[in-house]
Amino acid sequence: MIEQLKTFVQVAESGSFSKAAEKLFISSTAVMKQMNLLEKQAGVPLFIRTNHGVRLTKAGITFIKDAEFMLQYFQESLIRMHQSAQTNRHMVRVGTSMLNPCNVLIELWNGISDLYPQFGINIVHFEDDAHTLPTTYRMIGQSLDIIAGPFLTDNLKDYYRMLKLGSYRVCFAISRQHRLASRKTLSIKDLYGERLAIVNGGESAIIHDIRDFLIMNHPQIRIKDVPRLYDLDVFNRCEESNTVMLTLEAWADIHPSLVTIPSDLDIEIPYGLIYPLHPSQEVDQFLEIIKEMQGNVLAKVE
Structure with a gap:
């Protein structure tokens, strides 16, 4: 009419x-x-x-x-x-950074946001700094509601809740000038004689197991332990020193002078949402929507 x-x-x-x-x-x-x-x-x-x-x-x-x-x-x-x-719309504050990109959540939300006009997403940027990132985590539940990213810090489970959305494949990052840079994939034996930086400041059990496996079964690889969290400085140092770095497929575009190559480790790191143990009612409702969507997706796959 x-x-x-x-x-x-x-x-x-x-x-x-x-x-x-x-x-x-x-x-x-x-x-x-x-x-x-x-x-x-x-x-x-x-x-x-x-x-x-x-x-x-x-x-x-x-x-x-x-x-x-x-x-x-x-x-x-x-x-x-x-x-x-x-007026009645609740804005969910989602933290994002280069190493903890919120696009994994945004892509999910954009597909269903029209069905839930009472919610919106307010993106809050933070820096990937190994020294300040623990402080950023403490912002969850205060100035941030959610951080989306890989689960690389096992002790977070003691202080936050986590909703898995998927997994990132473990890869190797090397300088574009490195002798192995042209390879499509890298086997463990390709790294014999190389230095391999393994970052595990978050005490990740998966990364710890990878380190132990390599030390025990492939002593020809020189392991360089990096007792800190991943940040851009780690990427820079590995590029400058021509050191191979254990990394994730999601970080392929972080450093323009590094190339990310899949490995034959066939290991994945889970990623998803990190949020407070006791989120607000609105954030809890938002997360329930995401959980329901994930459940529907898994049901279709099965």
Whole structure:
């Protein structure tokens, strides 16, 4: 009905079905069909049709004022509705950084956000600094609601809850000038004689197991322990020293001078959402939506 009213007002202003069609970006036939239907619904003629155009009948002149009022009221009602939705909308604060990108959550949310207009996402950037990242984690539940990223710090489980969304494959990152840089994949034996930096400041059991496996079964690789969390400085140092680094496929574009190559370790690191042990009611509702979506996706796969 609203579209018919818009077309009626435009025809009345243009004095022609064809001119109204041009302004409305629809066909003249569509305009005539709408007006014929409107007249049928009204039960009286609204236009006097001539070879030179159309003009309103007395009934049409009376109706045009009501039509303009209804259209204006409809637009004002839409504005009030959107304002009300914005007022009641809860913004979920999601932390993001180069090594903890929030795109894994944003891509999920964009697919269903229209169904949940009461929620929005406010992206908060933080730096990947091994010295300040522990402080950033402490912001969860205060100035941040959620951080999305790989689960590389096992002791986080003692202080936060975690929702797994998927897994990243373990790879090797090496300088583009390295002798192995052109390889499509790297086997463990390809690294014999090389230095391999293994970052494990977060005391990840998976990374710890990889380190133990290599030391026990491949002593030809020189392990360089990095007792800190991953940050950009680690990437820089490995590139400068031509040291191979244990990394994740998700970080392939972090450093332009490093190339990330899949390994034959066939090991994955889980990633997902890190959030407070006791999230707010709104954040908990938001997470329940994500969990339900994940459940539906898994059900379809199975």
